[in-house]
Amino acid sequence: MKSFSRGLYYSFPLQLVLLHLKKFQILLIFWYLLFSTVGGSFMKNYGADSLFLAPEYLGEVNFVSAAIVGISIGIFIMSWNITTFILFSRHFHFLATTTKPFLKYCINNGVIPLIFLVYYFIEAIVFDTRKELMSATEVIYLASGFLAGFALIIGISLFYFFRADISIIRRLTPVITNPELIKAQFRKRERKLHGSRLIKVEWYLNSIKRVKKVRDVSHYSNEFIESVFSRHHFAAVLSIFIAFLFLILIGFWSDEPLFQLPAASGITIFFAILIAISGAFSYFLQSYSLPVMILLFAIMNLLYKYDVIDPSNKAYGLNYNNRKERPVYDRDQIMNMMSEKNVQNDKKNMIGILDRWKAKQKTDKPLMYIINTSGGGNRSASFTMNVLQRLDSLSNGELMNKTFLITGASGGMLGATYFRELYKEKLAGKKIDMQNKSYVDDISQDLLNALFTSFVARDLASPAQKFKVGDYQYIKDRGYAFEQKLNENTHGILNKQLRDFTADETAARVPLMFFNSVITRDGRKLIISTQPVSFLMKPVHDTTNMMAIDADAVDYQALFSKQDPMNLRVLTALRMNATFPYVLPNVWLPTTPVIDVMDAGLRDNYGQESAIRFVQVFREWIRENTGGVVFIQIKDRKSGGWENPYESTDVTELVTKPLLLLQFNWYKMQEYNQDDLLGLTQAVIGQRLHKISFQYVPKKEDGRAALSFHLTKREKRNIAEALDNDNNKQAFDHFGKILHPAPAVGMQ
Structure with missing residues (x-):
């Protein structure tokens, strides 16, 4: 032994x-x-x-x-x-x-x-x-x-x-x-x-x-032993080189689904x-x-x-060539963008859209519906599409007509944008069944394969291929692969520029959409919209009794007015809104100094912050012209902050807890803060503010769908089943009661 x-x-x-x-x-x-x-x-x-x-x-x-x-x-x-x-x-x-x-x-x-x-x-x-x-x-x-x-x-x-x-x-x-x-x-x-x-x-x-x-x-x-080994070493390195060449070839053909590993x-x-x-x-x-x-x-x-090489990702559609006309990103420039004149002009433009929205409603005091949808990858995209289909069915196809604004983050905006575009296609005369579950399957399809194939075969091995959007040229990378796969999954319906949305949104034929992202330089929110929105760049406050407040958001249109802002691809706006760290590249923007943006969820994962500020800005118009505001919140997690508590189970976690505390509780703190803002907003516009919250809560906690751009069969089924949990049943009932209020007692 x-x-x-x-x-x-x-x-x-x-x-x-x-x-x-x-x-x-x-x-x-x-x-x-x-x-x-x-x-x-x-x-x-x-x-x-x-x-x-x-x-x-x-x-x-x-x-x-x-x-x-x-x-x-x-x-x-x-x-x-x-x-x-x-x-x-x-x-x-x-x-x-x-x-x-x-x-x-x-x-x-x-x-x-x-x-x-x-x-x-x-x-x-x-x-x-x-x-x-x-x-x-x-x-x-x-x-x-x-x-x-x-x-x-x-x-x-x-x-x-x-x-x-x-x-x-x-x-x-x-x-x-x-x-x-x-x-x-x-x-x-x-x-x-x-x-x-x-x-x-x-x-x-x-x-x-x-x-x-x-x-x-x-x-x-x-020397003899080394000579034998060195020959084997050379053969080994040669095999690596051959494999690398093969990878480069895959990179050149990775636009084809066959080569998306x-x-x-x-x-x-x-x-x-x-x-x-x-x-x-x-x-x-x-x-x-x-x-x-x-x-x-x-x-x-x-x-x-010295700009000999440029691995940075671009916003596809923006003009990066006119270097001398790039906007300066500093306090003076941002403060000038939200001058009183600009704010009043932008508010006047938005009130015109509000009036057109009201004109197509069937009552003098219609309820204004605002949809806020949370980030959460494909699980949020799938859950959002499921919820919107159910709401559309309950409203007899009137959901989009009654909705004025849609805002949110990441995956939720993927689902909401796809749903709105289907509605727009239906208005144009195409035969589209808004309740067809194939649309849920579309938005739930995998986005990671093309992304990682491009990262390995294109970003690392052959970052030399280019493509054009209008007159501007860009390098293909994993950001491009993500957009192309999303475009393929949604059958080309999202392959448009912002300018293609302008007419319908200005005429209030479809809900307005804000595509937000976060500027990494200072944490400000970049608001991408077809309309000028300088009135959203800072909180509403009493200028007579309070000192000036700096902007905490930036109007995309105003900042990039000389960079052909309306040429931006909608797919790119969605990607900027959903730039999950490391998975997707940060998007670099043509300013001086250069800024880059990341996922909207870093600042507002639920989309509620922008919606609340919008209501505060137009509170007078809302009081005079509507019967109130209904916030429809679609979340990929349970409200209250009780899920996944941050617990220390070993000595290592006791050491790292102060460092990771913010990361683990970031979205919960956003929720607490936004609930507080919502309460203040209700005090401003009266008791006519409603909030209906739909939450993705699986039957079993260990069955929760992953925060990813890839879902398993069980996760897709699990998300669909979550519509019928107790909380969501109550939410759908509440929606029905608001939509069809019971007649007053004594009236027939």
């Missing part, structure tokens, strides 16, 4: 695991991320596990989608093997004297990959049966696809290295067959090999089933590239790797500083 334990401990597979723990531990981070993602402990709330365990390709979770993920996992494992083989080969010289040394290394380095594959299959089976509602046959079919893809890429890789091994043997044959040359490899004067100080190997796996004792190679010269595949290939780059740097530059990397970084900074 003692000899077995010793043999096991000094076996090559176990010693390699220990070597990974001792050297270049940073490479193990990628394994940790894969394990924790698949296991659901990393970014579970964002649905990261579903991307790996139920991969989607061309809108389907099937054999092919699983095979592609299998291929990407295989690429990652081979990249891991290649990189560590290059970095660690000096610690196991005995491999150089064997046939097919890289193959033997892969076999012995298979402990971590094998554990991961077993873990992956266990998690996939549980996930697919419980979350994707698959039968045993379907799960086996998926597993077969994964294994087929994995086996294919491993087979191709090993065949490549097998051919490389034959080529190396041919080059060494003249040395081996020449007595004088072979004798030179054992010259006594030369420095002899010494064993590694980090590992000691006595046994290794010669094949999957055969164990072999390590032979002594101390009599070989260092499952998101998990894109993420895994990205990890593989990072590992491979580290190996290539170490191989070619040795100890100069860090200085060269710093130098390259400095050069990239200089090129960016």
